[in-house]
Amino acid sequence: MNELAKMGDPNLLEMVLEEGRIASGEIDTSIQMSESMSSRDTILLIREKSMFQKHEQSKDSIFFRDGIRQIDFVLSYVDDVRKDSELKAERRKEFERNLRKSGLELEIEDKRDSEDGRTYFVKIHAPWEVLVTYAEVLGIKMPVKESDIPRNEHNALSYMLGAVKLPTRVKYPRPEYFTAQFSRHRQELFLIEDTSTFFPSSTRNRIVYYILSRCPFGMEDGKKRFGIERLLSSNTYLAAYPLHDGQYWKASEPPNPVNERYILHRNWAQFSVFYKEQPLELIRHYFGEKIGIYFAFLGFYTEMLFIAAVVGLSCFIYGLLSMHGSQSSIEICDPEIGGKLIMCPLCDVVCDFWRLNSTCLASKFSHLFDNESTVFFAIFMGVWVTLVLEFWKQRQATLEYQWDLVDFEEEQQQLQLRPEFEAMCKQRKMNTVTREMEPHMPLWSRIPWYVLSGATVTLWMTLVVACMVAVIVYRLSVFGIFASFIQSEATLEPVRRFLTPQLTTALTGSCLNFVVILILNFFYEKISAWITKMEIPRTYQEYESSLTLKMFLFQFVNYYSSCFYVAFFKGKFVGYPGEYIYLFNTWRSEECDPAGCLIELTTQLTIIMTGRQIFGNIKEAIFPLVLNWWRRRRTRTNSEKLYSRWEQDHDLESFGHLGLFYEYLETVIQFGFVTLFVASFPLAPLLALMNNIIAIRVDAWKLTTQYRRPVAAKAHSIGVWEDILQAIAVLSVATNAFIVAFTSDIIPRLVYYYAYANGTYALEGYVNNSLSVFLIADFPNDTIPVGKRDFDTCRYRDYRNPPDHPNKYLHNIQFWHVLAAKMTFIIVMEHIVFLVKFLLAWMIPDVPKDVVDRIKREKLMTVKILHEFELNKLREDLGVHPEFPKQSETESNKTEQAKRIV
Structure with a gap:
């Protein structure tokens, strides 16, 4: 400052004094160029001095x-x-x-x-x-007094789960306080x-x-x-x-504050602590409530998955133990039963007749997932998903209280306008709540963008359906090739045992469909983000809600359309020999395996779900690591420089405004796989559990080591995702009921057991009963296989009259009995599950009673503290000291007057 004064440059001195301190970095290049040479020399001298201090x-x-x-x-x-x-x-x-x-x-x-x-x-x-x-x-809200409400951490369950508990200093780094705005x-x-x-x-x-x-x-x-x-x-x-606070691999040194990044990395972001609970208070304190509540939800959902995984694994073990005792598999594999049943060709011309026992191994695998426990597990998951959502409401209410978010919704609506919205608005309108003028954009100016947005989403969902149809065409086209190859005499016996034409087509089609899903996702993410910006949402909450709706609708169709096709359409509209249904009058519709389509649905679900989880984890772990390595390698050209804290963080990857959005989307899509089709794959909760255990630590590792520190933001809930989860939960009851009824083979077996087993109440003869007879002579000449045959009839999966019946090849009475049983099962199962869901939702309060009491206690104490503060302040203003027991009459009157005012 003295040097500037001696140089006789009052303008520069005045400007420096006006703009703040005289840190040399605050005087930019444009100012230097506009001043005299003597001034520039002085500034450079000060800068060199500051540079020397920097190196220290x-x-x-x-x-x-x-x-x-x-x-x-x-x-x-x-x-x-x-x-x-x-x-x-x-x-x-x-x-x-x-x-x-x-x-x-x-x-x-x-x-x-x-x-x-x-x-x-x-x-x-x-x-x-x-x-x-x-x-x-x-x-x-900031603390006004330390809370006198105990945390209630010491109970029998906490001692039983002591191994998964974090140290108290990590779990609760700060005491609880009563707070006020x-x-x-x-x-x-x-x-x-x-x-x-x-x-x-x-x-x-x-x-x-x-x-x-x-x-x-x-x-x-x-x-x-x-x-x-x-x-x-x-x-x-x-x-x-x-x-960030400091390096994630070492504690901070004075005078820097406590390195919470290091504590989080050591107790949260390492896979060696995968069995430990998450330090949610520390996550919230370091990253903000919005990120904290995401990890709270992911951890809670993972804990609930453990229950579903245990039950699902038990059902799988039951199927594994009973696999060799399955009557259907025994009859299919028996050379005297399945070996003598000649099946009709699986495709026209190139496919030959085949024997039922060639699907022996496939029928055994099908029994793993299509057995008596399937019905129980479908009903259990309908109840489980209700418990997840209801208990999450309680957990969310507890977090709202603990993190001072009870009244946050009103703050969010009032304060968090998007700057882009404010910049684009030319009009202003009075807010009916705040009675203040605020930016306003009329609806008519947004309508064109809404129309474009709806048309784009519809177009892309149509594109997904078109891609699914293309995959179906692929399956129909190559089915004949696989069938002719696998059924040929030159095929190796192990190949013929393990790979049926249906399974081979399902495997390759599922892999192709998964690749298409990834490609479509990549392009749609870019387009949906651009369209949402063009809609000019008012608040960040509206922006995320609009983007969430677009992305979820697309990904719902993209990920689940193929599963819906296999579950509810494949094998349902096939026709019968001589009168098959053709797609585009070219390709014959796909048939299910004689043991049912459930195994193919399981294959489709396993490939898409597992592939998506593996690809997602690899992408999340490897992608930022490689980018950061390359950025550091490219930028660190002057190793003699300090490489300061801000430079280190600058070389990290940016988490971005939508980083958390994609994490939620990934979790919700997984939730759909776990619930919508779980009747066909009871191991889905187990796969999801293992993935989430890894995902929590991968996400924690990314945030603490590979990403810049995100800007802290508040959120009192998981937002619109909760409504989406509720919709999936309701839809899952219907889908699982239909899977058990129409995709599984349980209902036809039960109908045969009770009505067509000739009074024996057994499943003997069920396979023969479920296959109809077709006269080979009735085949059209353009579809019958070329070759010599020593038999006159073949069998196909359906309930139709035999060739010698007056109404040959029409559905028989057993078909209608089975259909009626299926519809009855759907109605009964849905009503039972929905009744239990509504009872549970009614019985389980959204806010736990102890939390209600704590909220009331805190409000009471806050009002009391504010009252005492204002009263004491008013007494001081009136000249009345609260410690003086004796007062004059005038002072006493003033005090009484002050009390009345308060």
Whole structure:
């Protein structure tokens, strides 16, 4: 400061004093170029001094050069040599000037000090006055008194699960407090021991981002432009991010605060602690409530999956133990029964007649998933999914109380307008709730984008259906090839035993369908995000809800359409020999295996679900790791430089606004696999459980090691995803009922057992009874296989009259009995499950009673604390000290008057 004064440059001195401290980084290049040579020399001298101080700092320092002011946010940019470089520089200059006017303190790191020699870093610090002002604006709740309500952690269950419990200092890093919305005029009310640590780092970066997202940077086309997101999208700035506390592999050193990143990595992000509970309080404190509630939901869902996995595994073991005792498999595999049943060709011309015992192994595998336990497991999962959602409501209500989110919804609607919405709005309208004028966009201006959005979603879902039809055409086209190859005499016997034409076609078709799913997902994600932005949603919540609806509708059709086809359409519209139904008058419809279509549905579900989980985990783990390695390798050209904390985080991958959205979407799609088709695959919950155990640690590892620290955000629930889960839960009851009735072979077996077993109440003869007879002479000449035959009839799976019946080949009475039994089963099962669901939903309260009591207690204590504070403050203003027992008559009257006022 003295050097500047001696140089006789009052303009430069005045400008420095006006804009803040004299950190050399705050004086940008444009100012240097406009001043005299003597001024530039002085600034360079100061900068060299600051550079020397920088080298004395630790590379893990999260403070300004003075070692006192903590870095709350970092912006980065490079010199752009293109034609709009001057415009970008002017925008940055104006933006940073307005940031200083808003009270933020900035410190700029020159590109010469960075590792790559080309990146500037703007470090931002929010002083106390800015924090208290915006804490009041955002309605942030802060502690006023330590809570006297016990946590109720000590019970019999907690001692039984001691191995999975975290240390108390990790699980509860801070005591519980009674809280109240912060007010800068009531600072004495709050427990402020140290102003530098009173607001946690997550709250600090949330406040700074709120300012950044609303800070103007200029005018264009008569409209005010503002917000860091616009500057990022135009590459005016490269990145904007808060800093991690320190290195994830070592604890922090003084004067840095406690390294919560290291604690999280050690107790949460390592796979060696996969059996431990999650430190949700620490996650919430470090990353914010929005990320915290996602991991709370994922952990809770995984815990509930354990119950479903145990029951599903038990059903699978039952099927495994009873596989060799299955009467259907015994008859199919018996050379004297299945070996003498000649089956009709599986395709026209090229396919030959075949013997039923060639599907022996496939029938045994089918029994693993198509047995008596299937009905029980379908009903159990209908009840299980209800328990998951009802108990999650309770868990969510508990988190809302513990994380001070009970009244958050009103805050969200009032405060979190998207900057893009505010920038695009030319009109203003009074909010009927707040009675304040706010940006407004009429419906008529959005209608064209809504129409385009609906048309695009419909087009892409139609494209998915078209791709599914293409896969079906592939299956029909290659079925004859597989059938002729597998059934030929030259085929190896092991191949013929393990691979039937149906199973081979299902395997290859499922793999092809999975590849198509991945390709369509890649393109649709880009398109849906662009269309949602064009709709100009009002709030971030509306933006995510709109994008969620688009993405879920598409992925629902994309992932589940093939499973719906196999479950409810394949083998249901086949016709019979001589009168087969053809797709596009070219390809004959697919038939199910004689043991039913359930094994093919299981194959389809297993390939898509397992492939998706493996691909997703590899992508999530490998992709950011490779990108970060390449970025560090490319940028670290000057190893003698400091490679500071902000540079290290800059080289990490960005989590992005939609990072959590895709995590939710992945979990919900998995939830659909676990519930919608679980009757065909009781091991689905087990696969989902193993995947989630890995996914929790992979996600934790990504957030703590491979991604920049996300900006903290609040959320009181999982949002629209809860409604989607409810819809899937209701739909799953119907789909599983239909799978048991129409895809499984249980109902036909029960009908035969009770009505057609000649009074023996046994399944002997069921296979022969389920196969109808067709006279080979009735085959059209253009479909019958070429070759010599020593038999006159063949068999096919259906309930139709024999050739010698007056109404030959029409459905017989047993078909209608089976159909009536199937419809009766669907109605009974759905009513039973829905009745149990509604009873459970009625019996289980959304908010636990102890949480209701705690909320009431906290509200009471908060009101009491505020009342006492205001009363004491009023007494002080009136000159009445609460410690004086004796008062004059005038003072006594004033006190009584003060009490009445309060």
